[in-house]
Amino acid sequence: MRDVAAVRADFPILSREVNGNPLVYLDNGASAQKPRAVLDAVIRAYSEEYSNVHRGLHHLSSVSTENYEAVRGKIAKFLGAPSEDGIVYTTGTTMGINLVAYGWAMPRFGAGDEIVLSVMEHHANIVPWHFLRERLGVVLKWVEPDANGDLPADRIAEAIGPATRLVAITHLSNVLGTVVDVKAVCSAARKRGVPVLVDGSQAAVHLPVDLSDIGCDFYAVTGHKLYGPSASGAIWISAERMAEMRPFMGGGDMIREVRRDSVAYNDPPMKFEAGTPGIVQQIGFGAAIDYIEGLGMPWIMEHERRLRDYARSRLDGLNWLNTQGRSADKAAIFSFTIDGAAHAHDISTVLDRKGVAVRAGHHCAQPLMDHLGTPATCRASFGLYNTEGEVDALVEALELCHDLFS
């Protein structure tokens, strides 16, 4: 069992200072820092084992292809997917959901068909569906969380009607930290024959994911939030949905044969992976999964649960702080504003002077901001290397903010 000090030593960037203060990195919801194991894997891939994949017959191409393809199995195991054939490599959740919108939904949906989604979705799980609304006349049907920020599965189930063709739902809100019971959502949707896409961009970082148990049709994840390189990621697609999908992008690697008047596609999942991929990014993603599995999800969950409870008790002690989302079981993600005081951007600027990195803005979740009645919040999102001392540093910096702005 490792302690957090030893874990922090694995992340070189955490020892730096910002504005003369120790860095307190609480912007993990946007992107997480990388452990030495990931940095080493990236450097090794480029300095010793780099070549393009799938094409060459020479040694380096074989090694590179082997390292790159090995990650598919790691992602499948990490997500509890029934087989690695359902794992399509992406640059992140945004690309995964766009692939589904263009490759599966666009050719199948028409005017009046409904997509059920929540107002808690990230824009990555909203805008691709707006494309279908604009181009095909698809109707977006919105579900709202309750006053605590909870989104009970039955609210989503009740929104499913005869015209519903898809439920597209987050597993964990990037703003409120709310966890959605996606297994219950899938079970309700399945009874009505409706496929479910789950945005797992945040959930896979904080919860064990078992796709065999959840029973969804699509599950998208983002590598850079999982301590892997930027532009790494994957989407799992069930065999049934994959058989219905058309390729979204065309080019090299996704084809078997191209003639002047015909084209034959490669087998899935490569059918959906056109062009030279993020070879080293995915190799780094594999190293990140190894790192997370080395720590163990139970260790991460217990550590983050303690951090969440401590942060909640400290933030609740600030009676001028408005925290959004009171779900009892939420992840260690806190969104807040200061009563009658500065804009979220001003708060984050003051925090930054103290070395505390948080995100300020609408967090790519404007329908949720509208629902909450605020244009923007500050968000402190914790990761596996954060400490209770960093919660104290956040509170101290917030007190300074309050003194400055009130």
Ligand code: PLP
């Ligand atoms: N979905 C959620 C819930 C997110 O938090 C994010 C990123 O913040 C995304 C999707 C998009 O991820 P990416 O930009 O890496 O594709």
